Amino acid sequence: MIVYVFDGSFQGLLTAIFESFSRKHEVVDLIEERLFEPGFFDELIRIRTESNRAERVWIGLKKKVGIDGQQRFYQAFLSESPTVLQHLFNFAQYVFRSPNGCAENFGNADVLAITQAAQKVHREKHRMEAFVRFKKHQNGLFMAAICPDFNVLPLILPHFKNRYADQSWLIYDERRHYGIYYDGNVVCEVLLAHKPRASTGQDVLEAGLDGQERLYDTLWKDYFRSANITERNNPKLHLQHVPKRYWRYLTEKLDTLT
Template identity: 45%
Template sequence: MTTLVYDGTFEGLLTVVFEVYEHKLFQVKICTESKLQPNFFDDKRSITSDTAKANRVLKGLMQQLSAGGVQRLYAAHLAELDGEEENLLGFIRYAFSSKGAVEEDFGNKYVIRLNDTLKKVRREKHRMEAFIRFQKMADGIFYASVEPDFNVLPLILTHFKNRYADQKWIIYDIRRGYGLYYDLHEVDFIQMDFASGRPQGKNIISSYSEDETLYQALWKDYFKHVNIPARKNTKLHLQHVPKRYWKHLTEKF
């Protein structure tokens, strides 16, 4: 068994695929350094992301898969699930070894796994698009912190750039320590200095713009008045808005 350690990026994964084929590796385990479990019997190799090698693999995938198929492969990689890299490698190997289309071949275990993972990632993407609540800070930037189950910030970038094109904003994933910053022109990936990603208590309140507290009060009042106690269905509500999201929703503060 050969353990291939990479940086967790999609380019890094494609570089790993290149190395697998170049060195004719068959039994492999793929993981990031943070998920590496030492095993004295495994041959460990660190793989450095290589743009040229990744592009060669990507070019091959684009010949075997549709444009949507390559995008689905990328989205599934963002799930960051344990052992998912081996499933993605299995799917890529299947795609390269097949003469026909493989994306809808649900008799193959790798195709099934890819689609199951993709459903989870897409569901989280839609939840982020619905649940993100911005807070206007004193410098005029609208800020929102999130803790998605999957690494979906790259997937929601276009949605928020189009929807909030007239204001500067930051969406920060405090679980993964990076975020998106829109400056009215482009969206950049950023990292911030604070450890928790989202100031708490007096710190966040002192950073508000003068009218932010009023807006939050109006928002909470709106939710209070549109709520119909007689039609309350807690179980259904939790299905659509799980409790793990509540601490980032203004109406739940």
């Protein structure tokens, strides 16, 4: 079996796809470097990530599957599923070797797998956009800590950049230990020197809060209670729209977490 070992990055994946066509390899096992265990009978090829080759594959995918298909491909990668990298590699092999329109053939296992993975990531993206709550700190920076099931920070960036274009903010992913920072002009990726230890996404924001922030929390909770019509409560429907795992982001729900 031919085995490609790569660095696990998106550009590394695209480079591996390029190499498979360059070397005329149709059946390949794709493995991240951190997970690789050598076998006796494997033909090992280490893939060195090259941005120019990755770019050529990315452009080629757009021509074959369109912008929507290209976006699904990237969203599926962000799912971080243990099996999705092989499906993505196989999918690229399939669409480049087949007529246009094959990316909609859900009878193909790889097409189906990446479509399902992309749908999960897409749902998580929209929920993060809806449920993320910022806390203002003494330095004027608005901060939010999240812990999504999938790596959706790259996907939610445009939403928050457009919605809060006149503010400086930071959204930090506790699970993946990186964040995105916007200073009002430029967006950049950030890593914290010390990983925060927190029981909820809001705990990490407590130190250095603006003096008015706790007052705003209290006012919002009072408003939420006064606007609620007890007789019309429908807990089952409410959980369908706001699953309990997202309550950690909502100020009005923090007191109800156990």
